[in-house]
Amino acid sequence: MAIFVASNKMTFKMAKLTSRAENYSQWYNEIVAKADLAENSDVRGCMIIKPYGYSIWEQMQAELDRMFKQTGHSNAYFPLFIPKSYLSKEADHVEGFAKECAVVTHYRLKAAEDGSGLIVDPDAKLEEELIIRPTSETIIWNSYKNWIQSYRDLPILLNQWANVVRWEMRTRLFLRTAEFLWQEGHTAHSTKDEAVKEAEQMLDVYATFAQEFMAMPVIKGLKTASERFAGALETYCIEALMQDGKALQAGTSHFLGQNFAKAFDVKFATKEGTQEYVWATSWGVSTRLMGALIMTHSDDFGLVIPPKLAPIHVVIVPIYKGEEQLQSISDYALRLKEQLQIRGLIVKYDDRDTHKPGFKFAEYEMKGVPVRVAIGPKDLENGSVEVARRDTLEKSSIAQGEAVEYIFGLMDVIQKNIYDKALKHREDNSHRVDSYDEFKRIIANEGGFVYAHWDGTAETEEQIKQETKATIRCIPLDRYDDPGVCIKTGKPSNGRVVFAKAY
């Protein structure tokens, strides 16, 4: 458990969090700091993901990677650098991604002649500037051009785990950083239908991951044209509701049509011998999921982590006076630890003598360990242990003979409970609204998801955004046929879309 030891020793200071009610944004920043998840670096907008935070990201990566491989994808790696000219090749893409980006112009430094330090060597200017990838469609489709000749070369189903850079002006740990970690899938297909199915399949993978592992309910939907990925014909998304009533886009999957194939001239010979452009998808989730995880479940005592993503499932804390008591407690605690480990749980026994039990309790609450077991001399006498759940903060006295089963069983119980709680929060904060006045009032005061009719035009969408700061998060995939009239213009609408203020 070096993750824990190292991190809490490094910076952990036991101090109460600002409450969510008092200042939600401050609460978020404090959790990220006090649970030792990440911190800002000296490089503007770039974060340092600390060991405990990174260990949660590793759990996410492992599950997602498994799901990608189960659906037939392989990993590969493409260059960090994109020649400037590549970005211009797809007309919409350049609009979206060629603005705020890190530009490499030189390849050498040299000592300043006046001894003042290092300067950029003017003789080492690149002929063509290189952009640090903000996303890799262009460099990947430039390769696919060489890889694809015939229908037999298709499909190509690749994923890449990588760092990307978008020079954001206002950054926030995990939620929006200049450099972030992500995975980006890039697939090539011989038919439109197959590409659409792939984009939808990967959306399902993301939704399953969000719900089953992150215990975070999501709405699956389509973005409106104005919110689409730059270069996509359709952008599918999953949208989650945070505790402050703001939406967070947690993952996107794009049907790119033949746009990139046309931009990079990627054609294939069909079975019939004709030449056609290749169909494409791309899809990604990022370290932003860490922000979503934190904001979905955590409370005023700190982080709450779903057991399926927890780096540590159970912490055992001895409560003792003197070596002799500690010895008897440790004998039992280590047996309990071993039995839980056999069941596949990750267990930490914290017998540090430098900290009091109360300090440790608060620390593990802050770090979101799902279950805490405390064992004192009275427990030994009574043949019991005290089991505390992080999600409900409830404590129970459990007979030692039943402790392993009980604690093991709690993992599913907690996973389900925090999902249900998040789902209830979302349902309690989802509104069907039919007038613009009510819409404005709810968006301004209550937040949450607002299901309302919209006339389908970009103009109306933009007006509503200007007036209320609410955007259309998505057109839900499961919406039923439900004609109505636009809350803003009174024009006809086929069904409700989901509005919210968003991260």
Place this chain on the structure above:
Amino acid sequence: MAIFVASNKMTFKMAKLTSRAENYSQWYNEIVAKADLAENSDVRGCMIIKPYGYSIWEQMQAELDRMFKQTGHSNAYFPLFIPKSYLSKEADHVEGFAKECAVVTHYRLKAAEDGSGLIVDPDAKLEEELIIRPTSETIIWNSYKNWIQSYRDLPILLNQWANVVRWEMRTRLFLRTAEFLWQEGHTAHSTKDEAVKEAEQMLDVYATFAQEFMAMPVIKGLKTASERFAGALETYCIEALMQDGKALQAGTSHFLGQNFAKAFDVKFATKEGTQEYVWATSWGVSTRLMGALIMTHSDDFGLVIPPKLAPIHVVIVPIYKGEEQLQSISDYALRLKEQLQIRGLIVKYDDRDTHKPGFKFAEYEMKGVPVRVAIGPKDLENGSVEVARRDTLEKSSIAQGEAVEYIFGLMDVIQKNIYDKALKHREDNSHRVDSYDEFKRIIANEGGFVYAHWDGTAETEEQIKQETKATIRCIPLDRYDDPGVCIKTGKPSNGRVVFAKAY
């Protein structure tokens, strides 16, 4: 096995390799291309790691990561960008790393006014240029400064999996690329002794990985002062011998002393209440190991992969005429596959009807799958299968009842055999040399490791390098006390060092 299907469909063309004897360098390039491991990108010096190559790298990562965690390390992530001024803070480090590097000078592009495309926006010039990390000591020690106050904060045992960039002028797939993938461990300690032990421990981890997993014998040693990492007091290394008689440095572990602590002013309060600078190590291996793996074992038929790192252990190829034969063969083949999978092996059944068995055999030889099983109608009649080993190219007819045990057992046999073969090659090509004439002759004609006496001066080392292109690969850790005289100067020497030409 999408890795395989995708990759061989994409670019696989069955053609003989140039032999090692004919042109070793060409042979290497062809294997990398024909086994579909990697290719050059349009970005100078940057490679694309293709799915099959990446899957081998993933196996390496998984094992190394496990070993790092077993020795108490956690993963974290630090920024891609290093402010230019950081590089200057450690005097030796700047000499080594502030030269050929990718420099970010701007953070925005804009459309050219003449409509000619994108140009760098001159208004978006960074106040301080950012360097793409060539290695992360500086940015990490800048953080450690905030993380370390007291001896209780130590040790810090972190590792990072990341991409780094060194603007190499002459590049070669896997062996030397401008961008490469690696892991870099960075640890902080309260005593010199502990830091030295850590550097030595991680060298042992690398040596164990090289020998046990890569089946590649290595010499553990110390670099001479002139070959040390820029900023290190000692650089430990593992050195392997390739089939062409050239050495390859496969991993390094550095004892950094207090250099970075002093450069970044990182002090800690000791138990006694005094303030001391922190002691440091760093250690890394990279995708260069892929080059080492290829060159250690492969032959004129293609790649040879040790079973412990193979993405596919066994391929089963049916040999049949007509649907009915295929059906009977498949029934058995799929049962065999399942039984091997239960044993933990990764098995592919290749029943593609688009390629002949002979083509498939050559393909799997090229890709280095350790064991190939062929099943034809005669095998079914006889209750046997044909098992071919990639390492020896030997074929055996094995009774079906014994096939699972036999194939499973072959994994260890092959792992050991290719290690032994590589070790024999190294021993056959290790020379004890006592005269400079013999030294020059062997270095020029035979290559290999040359154990020779050296007077311990940088001048002599440099002269020998200038005259023969051989460098001191290392001072072996296990060298015994063996006084002698320097082959070049005749001055006294305490023991032999290892010379070779190197990659």
